[in-house]
Amino acid sequence: MILEKSDEFFMLEALKEAQKAFDLDEVPIGAVIVSDGQIIARAHNLTEQLNDVTAHAEMQAFTSAAEHLGGKYLKDCTLYVTIEPCVMCSGASYWAQLKCIVYGAKDEKRGVSKLGVNLFHQKTIVTSGLLEEECAKLMQGFFHKKRSK
């Protein structure tokens, strides 16, 4: 019997990516992309290291997943990301036509849900709140560390 890897398993992998960002003094957001039950891309925020505002975890993961699949659409893929996507990443997910997006904690300042318009593709199923506390905790720890410097 083959057990299916659960949503929680994949979000824990995204959290491992977020921890890598934290350790690099980057805003700790991590992402994995899953196709057919397998992780095909993983990334963490690298905007400071790469000196590039476009280097969000999700953006890198989209590029990497498309490279892996050999096609730019991610219609059968699920993105697991620790924090709610921003406008840029939601817009990119629209173009990639993701099947599902699962995110952990809301981004009260820059998350798209605050806008009141749906920026995701109409076919993308969006779920939130998975391991919310763990995902948020890493962010809170990061900004607490920043403020106390």
Place this chain on the structure above:
Amino acid sequence: MILEKSDEFFMLEALKEAQKAFDLDEVPIGAVIVSDGQIIARAHNLTEQLNDVTAHAEMQAFTSAAEHLGGKYLKDCTLYVTIEPCVMCSGASYWAQLKCIVYGAKDEKRGVSKLGVNLFHQKTIVTSGLLEEECAKLMQGFFHKKRSK
């Protein structure tokens, strides 16, 4: 006497980039980024060539301009782009905090102005309609060519 290069001059450069995309059978959108009167980045849409939905002209130009300047914010820069930015590129311009965005023709299907919410940074001045006809014409020519294939 040193003449200032005009907005039109820079949009014509963006159009040259769009033509390069056209010649590669890419959706013909081009962009340049100007800082202190000089072009510091230029790019054209490469989503097909790179097999990557994030490879819009603007996104590549942001990355390239930041690399040139050695800082990820583009607060003193103007983006000239032939077609109205999409959600993804507008979101990226928010993070980059561009000073100005000048675009040629509206994108009736995927442009951000249709959404009725401002996705640009509150400090970014957005102007549209520069060489609108020329910018739109290249797009129309591209889609006409596609349909007649």
